[in-house]
Amino acid sequence: MKRKTFLKSLMGAAAIAAVGLPAFAQETIKIGEINHYKRMAAFAGPYKLGIEMALEEINADGGVLGKPLEFIFRDDQGKPGEAVKIAEELMTRDGAVMLTGTILSNVGLAISSLAAEKKYVYLASEPLADAITWSKGNDYTFRLRSSTYMQAAMLAEEAAKTDAIRYATIAPNYAYGKDAVAAFKKALTKLKPEVEFVAEQWPALFKIDAGAEAQALERAKPDAIYNVTFGGDLAKFVREGGTRGLFEGRNVYGLLSGEPEYMDPLGDEAPEGWVVTGYPWSEITEGPGKTFVDAYMAKYDDHPRIGSLVGYMTAQSIAAVLEKAGTTDSEAIRAAFADLPVSTPVGDITFRSQDHQATMGAYVGTIALKDGKGTLVDWVYKNGADYTLSDEEVMKLRGSGN
Numbered sequence: 001m002k003r004k005t006f007l008k009s010l011m012g013a014a015a016i017a018a019v020g021l022p023a024f025a026q027e028t029i030k031i032g033e034i035n036h037y038k039r040m041a042a043f044a045g046p047y048k049l050g051i052e053m054a055l056e057e058i059n060a061d062g063g064v065l066g067k068p069l070e071f072i073f074r075d076d077q078g079k080p081g082e083a084v085k086i087a088e089e090l091m092t093r094d095g096a097v098m099l100t101g102t103i104l105s106n107v108g109l110a111i112s113s114l115a116a117e118k119k120y121v122y123l124a125s126e127p128l129a130d131a132i133t134w135s136k137g138n139d140y141t142f143r144l145r146s147s148t149y150m151q152a153a154m155l156a157e158e159a160a161k162t163d164a165i166r167y168a169t170i171a172p173n174y175a176y177g178k179d180a181v182a183a184f185k186k187a188l189t190k191l192k193p194e195v196e197f198v199a200e201q202w203p204a205l206f207k208i209d210a211g212a213e214a215q216a217l218e219r220a221k222p223d224a225i226y227n228v229t230f231g232g233d234l235a236k237f238v239r240e241g242g243t244r245g246l247f248e249g250r251n252v253y254g255l256l257s258g259e260p261e262y263m264d265p266l267g268d269e270a271p272e273g274w275v276v277t278g279y280p281w282s283e284i285t286e287g288p289g290k291t292f293v294d295a296y297m298a299k300y301d302d303h304p305r306i307g308s309l310v311g312y313m314t315a316q317s318i319a320a321v322l323e324k325a326g327t328t329d330s331e332a333i334r335a336a337f338a339d340l341p342v343s344t345p346v347g348d349i350t351f352r353s354q355d356h357q358a359t360m361g362a363y364v365g366t367i368a369l370k371d372g373k374g375t376l377v378d379w380v381y382k383n384g385a386d387y388t389l390s391d392e393e394v395m396k397l398r399g400s401g402n
Helices: 002-019 041-061 079-091 105-118 148-159 175-193 210-219 231-243 259-268 287-300 306-325 332-338 393-396
Strands: 029-035 069-075 098-101 123-125 141-142 164-172 196-201 224-229 251-258 275-278 340-344 349-350 363-370 373-382
Touching: 002 349, 029 041, 029 079, 041 069, 041 259, 041 287, 041 306, 069 079, 069 306, 079 105, 098 306, 105 123, 105 141, 105 175, 123 306, 148 164, 148 175, 148 251, 148 275, 148 332, 148 363, 164 175, 164 210, 196 210, 210 332, 231 259, 251 259, 251 363, 259 306, 259 373, 275 373, 287 306, 306 332, 306 340, 306 349
Parallel strands: 029 069, 029 098, 098 123, 123 141, 164 196, 164 224, 224 251, 251 275
Antiparallel strands: 275 363, 340 349, 363 373
C-alpha cells in the first residue's frame, strides 16, 4: 500500500512539474478568451500580456478554488460570425466555464446575444457600446471597462467648462461610434443646454478619407471638435487635420485618443492640447497603479498600455467572481457577479447589480509632448460610479432584464 501511494505521488509530482503548474491538482479551470489578436494587435497584444501576468500571480498564490486558472486564447479575426462559432466551440468542446474578451463592440454584442441564449456567462472586457449593458443587456453579460457613455460624460464635463458653443463630431460608423456621439451630446447638452452640434462625420471604420473629413469639419466652423476615431484612423485624422490647420484655435476632445496604443505611434505628431481619455502610465507615481506599472515593466521590459491594464483586471475579476461563486456553475457565477468587489491597479471597483457594469473609471488629461512623444498632463482619474445613468433610466433601457 505504501509503495503504491509513493509511486502515485511521484507520478503526480512529475506530471505537475512537466507543465510548470503549481503543486496542486493539475486539472485547470478554463476560461474562453476571444479577441482580434491579428486585426487589432496594438491593443490585443498588450491585453494578452496583462492577462498572462495576472494568471501567473493568481496561480502562484494557489489558483482559484484550489485549481490553476487557464485562459484559452482564440482569434476571431474581428468578425462577429467567427466569434460566435468560436464561443460555441469553447463552451461545448474545450470545457470553458465562461467567456471573456473582444474589443470591437459589434463582436461583443454578438457574443452577448449568444451568452443570453445559451445561459453562459460572458465578461465583456473591452467593448464599450452602451447597448451591451443597457438596451441589449441580459442576465449573463457583464462589462469591465467603463462604457462609452461614462467616458463621453467625463469629457463632456470638461467641455462644459469652456466657452465653446458650436461643436462638430467625427466617429466611426458602427455601434461604438454612434453611441459615443449620442452620449457626448446627451451629457454636454444636460450640462450646457445652449450648445449646438453643427456637423457630424461618419467615416467607415479603418477606411477613413481623413483629408475629406477634415475639410468637411472645417467648413462647419465649429468652436470645438469631438473625436472618436482610433487606431490607424486616428493617426490619419491627426496628420490631415494638423496639415490643414483644423485644430488651431479650437478645443478638441478625444475619446480614447490618449491611450498609448494609439498615441505612441504618432510620436512627435501627438496632438498637443487635446483633452482626452487615456492612460498616463509614466506619470503614475504611487499606489497600486504604480505597483502594476513597475511589475509589468520588470516582467516584459516594456511599458504597459491600456490593454495591459484591462487584461490584468479581466483575470483579476474572473478569479474574484469564481471565488465568490465557490463553483464553476454558470448560474452561480452569474449570481456572484452582482455587486462583486475587486481590488485592482486603479483601486477598488464593483460590478453593479443594476446593469452589470463595473465602476472602473478612466484617466482624463491633456496631451503634451515629452521627450518627443505624447503623454498626458494635468490628468485626473475619474471614478466610473460617478458617470453612469440613474437606476430609473437604467431600468427603462434594460426593460425587464437585470
